[in-house]
Amino acid sequence: MKEKKTVLNIRDFSVSFEQYERGFHKTVLPVIRNLDVTVHEGEMVAVVGSSGSGKSLLAHGILGILPYNATMGGEIWYDGELLTPKRQKMLRGNEIVLVPQSIAFLDPLMKIGSQIRKGKKDKASKARLDKIFEGYHLKEEVQGLYPFELSGGMNRRVLVSTALMGNPKLVIADEPTPGLHMDMVRRVMSHFRELADKGAGVLLITHDLEQALEVADRVVVFYAGTTVEDAAASDFQAQETLRHPYSKALWRALPQNGFQFIKGTQPYVKELPDGCPFGPRCEYCTAECQKEIAYREVQGGRVRCVHA
């Protein structure tokens, strides 16, 4: 088999926020600590983590649209080269597209049609948009409306359409489907899958493991700002093929796999333990877990656990 080209390679990525507490007293919140993801051509990779774990920051970091008080660390490689702010500016919206989490990302003062076509008026792009909209049950009139005139679900479909307009090499979909019906979710997901099958790399950021397992090739498990495991989607068929205790706990919590839960909640960024963030909830936790833990290869995947 031919080695597939790596589209995106993120190493040791971190994001922290500066916050003012009481007057001029500053604190630094490390929201993402160790994040490692790679996406190859034609591959769909899902980053799965619970809400509030800082997943969206990953998307914004790749595009260079983090807020001003955020500091980024680590390296992002795109298409074999380091992704600098200058390249980010050039590539975003062209080769790299984002399907954002919030419908507030649409320009409220621009009509839907020209917004998605980016002002282009030629026949080809019009025909293309008509076809995409048809597939999403959006009438032609919608193109002449403003975002506020559409329902939440319609705006959501408009956002997804933006990714299908060009020929992106990397699609970042940040929770693209909340508030949509199940049938529509499946359709949206199948379109991302199609983009991947045509050769693009797709990075799907979601909290929904079941949804991710249906479409993705690989799943990266994200917990409290750290990627704890990188596994093939097929590894989730059984608990034994998973590597990290947190991924195993997720597996056991599936209704069809026992519906068991572990106590506690994901730690808040200010109260993160040293070493493994899952330590306090983990039955295998030892003194070693409180040190820095390497992300190493185990059985074809990667894991950040000393016991795996």
Next chain:
Amino acid sequence: MVLEAKEISFRYGKESRQILNDFSLQIESHERVGIVAPSGFGKTTFCKILAGYEMPDQGEVLLDGKPLDTYRGYCPVQMIWQHPEQVVNPRLRMREVLKEGDEIGEDIIEGLGIEEDWKKRFPAEISGGEMQRFCIARALGKRTKFLLADEISTMLDLITQSQLWSFLIEEVERREIGLLAVSHSMPLLERVCTRICYLEKS
């Protein structure tokens, strides 16, 4: 107790389509009923009618044989919504949000894993999973007799989903609260419910 929806028909305004048509369902206190229906069936609308937020065009909602709107004060049928962030007042601290419920006991707060520190925060300062815990607690007031859960765990991760449901099942069993659960996930409903209704578009 018995909660009964009798031949309910409903649509929003005159121009929209008919959402529910002659729909009936009966739930008893010891039951946990699951509803599976295609999208657009009107599951959320049905919950809103059962909880008294909407009046049906035809048909009625009866609690122990009496129309629900004859119960004054606290409504014994409480609903938990799919999007918690849309049903809490953004300008109230979470402590105040809890007070909107009917004397929420400390055991409920503890059982749902709500931490003391979260109560001081505003809704924008906690995560969706944390907020849904508050919303569940708020619906579990002293006089609640029936609970409607409309896709309450779609935005949660699996572990939180399983935590919250395990607590809910235990609580409604102990207090003999009837439960109606709406979800698109069959495995989930099979775990949670004592009876499942498969509905098709009329």
